[in-house]
Amino acid sequence: MLPRHGFGTRSVHAGEGHDPTTGAHGVPIYQNVTYAFHSYEQLEAMRDGSAPHFVYTPRGNPTVRCLEVKLADLEGTEDAVATGSGMAAISATLLHLVQGGGHLVASSDVYEVTAGFLCQDLPCHGASATMVDFTDVAAVEAAIAPHTRALYVEPFSNPTLRVADLAALAAIARRHGVPLVVDNTFLSPALLRPAEHGADLVLHSATKYLSGHGQVQGGVVCGPRALVSAIRAKVVRLGGAMSPFAAWVLLAGVKTLPLRMERHSANAAGLARFLAAHSAVASVNYPGLPTHPGHDTACRLVGETGDRFGGMLSFTLRGGDPALRAFLNALELCTLAVSLGDCGSLVWPFAGTDLIRLSVGIEDYPDLEADLAGALARLEAAAAAD
Numbered sequence: 001m002l003p004r005h006g007f008g009t010r011s012v013h014a015g016e017g018h019d020p021t022t023g024a025h026g027v028p029i030y031q032n033v034t035y036a037f038h039s040y041e042q043l044e045a046m047r048d049g050s051a052p053h054f055v056y057t058p059r060g061n062p063t064v065r066c067l068e069v070k071l072a073d074l075e076g077t078e079d080a081v082a083t084g085s086g087m088a089a090i091s092a093t094l095l096h097l098v099q100g101g102g103h104l105v106a107s108s109d110v111y112e113v114t115a116g117f118l119c120q121d122l123p124c125h126g127a128s129a130t131m132v133d134f135t136d137v138a139a140v141e142a143a144i145a146p147h148t149r150a151l152y153v154e155p156f157s158n159p160t161l162r163v164a165d166l167a168a169l170a171a172i173a174r175r176h177g178v179p180l181v182v183d184n185t186f187l188s189p190a191l192l193r194p195a196e197h198g199a200d201l202v203l204h205s206a207t208k209y210l211s212g213h214g215q216v217q218g219g220v221v222c223g224p225r226a227l228v229s230a231i232r233a234k235v236v237r238l239g240g241a242m243s244p245f246a247a248w249v250l251l252a253g254v255k256t257l258p259l260r261m262e263r264h265s266a267n268a269a270g271l272a273r274f275l276a277a278h279s280a281v282a283s284v285n286y287p288g289l290p291t292h293p294g295h296d297t298a299c300r301l302v303g304e305t306g307d308r309f310g311g312m313l314s315f316t317l318r319g320g321d322p323a324l325r326a327f328l329n330a331l332e333l334c335t336l337a338v339s340l341g342d343c344g345s346l347v348w349p350f351a352g353t354d355l356i357r358l359s360v361g362i363e364d365y366p367d368l369e370a371d372l373a374g375a376l377a378r379l380e381a382a383a384a385a386d
Ligand SMILES: Cc1ncc(COP(=O)(O)O)c(C=O)c1O
Pocket: 085, 086, 087, 088, 111, 114, 154, 158, 183, 185, 186, 204, 205, 206, 207, 217, 218, 219, 339
């Protein structure tokens, strides 16, 4: 795909072409496991690299490869490898980077299962991670040790929406000769391309916005060809390859990614402003709000113009647990469910805290605001009756 094409055009066309044998428009699902060679000589040519050929689907599949080429194009990296889940992408990447007993400096504010992997699983492999506040770049640099192999961050963190200054982190990573690894799940390449800010590897849970419809599980690692190739080998050895069906569903989802992200962002910006002004709400975390401590940094990441801050926000209510319970039970349109990036709005309370995360969907804005307003009115009425 030529670079003169815009992001929307590349979301539709990159990595895709008409099927060379049938002319099928749209990538078919190659739902097969093994590939035939017409001669021993062809097999030899595949092995010495002179004539590439698919061998075995867990190591490479035409449908999966089309998705990888599309996502590398959209993230602006040389290559990509697709995986069976976001955690497969994260675990294979980090295990590759820390092999031989390495150390990571990771943000203390990351997806809870990633944090579990860093703190519980890495030590089983003779490796370790130091978790620091990534909004404090001096603390990040101070945590780097001689055996540090990478920096790891979510630019808008899950679930507290803290904002990391990728350019400053990339400068630190370069100074110490280690890669900056970025989980771009929350924003997607439609809003942020971390490689443009100096990141070396960009990861996703494709289960979220890349899919967009909550129908499939997947992950991807985008980066330089040699590094992606080494991570691909790790993915294969760990059994973490993406299925052809998941890739096919994702190819459809990614085509509408920029349209969906625009709507998610506009709806979330409206709801963040609505919640921040409501008397029943104690606090709102949304980097698009000018009052958010990371707002200026967020503007440098996603651009100054328009609502481009993504569809994720979190907030707390006045009134503690009874308020939280009354609010969640009163919602009619937003679904009480984990995960994010779905067309439908999903709301999730974090156990042991009073934080509520809202993955804002692409419904009509007035309906979403009415749902939240109705639930907040019910909890205020319940509190007044007590
Ligand atoms: C930011 C982030 N990264 C990674 C993951 C892991 O993705 P998966 O559930 O596809 O393994 C998640 C899952 O919620 C996530 O929110």
